[in-house]
Amino acid sequence: EGLDVAVAQGALSRDEAASIGSSSVNIREFLGSIGVALGSDVSPEVVAAAQLYRGFNATGSALMSWIVLAISVGGAAYAYRRSNADFRARNVVERGVLGLLIGAASIAILTTIGILFALLFNTIEFFKLYPATEFFFGTNWAPSFSGRGGLSDLGVLPLLWGTFYISFIAMLVAVPIGLFSAIYLSEYASPRLRGVAKPLIEILAGIPTIVYGLFALLTVGPLLVSLFGKDTLNWMQGGTAVMTAGLVMGIMLIPFVSSLSDDIINAVPQALRDGSYGLGATQSETIRLVILPAALPGIVGAILLAASRAIGETMIVVLGAGAAARLSMNPFDAMTTITAKIVSQLTGDADFSSPEALVAFALGMTLFVLTLGLNVFALFIVRKYREQYD
Structure with missing residues (x-):
């Protein structure tokens, strides 16, 4: 028993x-x-x-x-x-592989649809508790976890401004450096130098973003304070600022622009270069008037890919830009972004049915729409200029 x-x-x-x-x-x-x-x-x-x-x-x-x-x-x-003479095993295998590939593609598509619906449903719940006009047009971000949202100001404009401001400074750093390095590696550098320099540039893409954040907090921030702080120009009050996060994020984005642009420039047919040289153009004129226009769709795509990466960055912003949601033109002020606030709103013991928690999904939906619009614009640019130069 x-x-x-x-x-x-x-x-x-x-x-x-x-x-x-x-x-x-x-x-x-x-x-x-x-x-x-x-x-x-x-x-x-x-x-x-x-x-x-x-x-x-x-x-x-x-x-x-x-x-x-x-x-x-x-x-x-x-x-x-x-198993007989009329059996075509190859056709069966091909159909099986086709089904496997369709299943893999369907997983990716269905995952995207699932994420979209998860954001959409929770966003609708948020707007049932908080007015949409105050969210999209409010200029103050001050969540208060007491009173279930009655004392909270959840205007998204300061977060959008911080997101675009930091991303703009990052692109000002990444695009010129990345594009010029791509032109040098593809048109001027020797094969031996290219074989060494390109992998070294691409190493930047493999560094974790938390390392970049610590670099911004411990190195770039104090350096900017020593240059623009109280003892010099008195422009910067602390190490966390838009400029700090923008510079470090721009360094992180250099390989996205450089590597993709280099591959695109190398894909331009050699016949275009030879024709330009045959007409008497110099190398710089050939690059400026022939190669770059022919590679423009791919270069624009690489730049917009880097911009999407900048908009979605979190750790560099948290450690380098601060947590202040404000509307300011001063790049030496501390600001924050949408992604940083999504993390902060979902961290802690807040009631998940409160506006302060559900606002994270509304912020995520806003970011999703912005990124989608950026990708649609990139596709439009690529198709427009591809028809011109194909």
């Missing part, structure tokens, strides 16, 4: 109970050592249930074995029947 109880509680399997029951082991002591209580409180109903469980377990194991055997035999018979 004790072994039946142990099997019913899941402490022993049926085979283990059978082997123990046939041995000379003190069953009561053994069951006590594995945590199965056995005493006068074990009712006959429990013992009966344990015995019934053992019977069902044995029946299930036997049934599973017979099902596996039947499937194996059926599969072998089906394979033998299909």
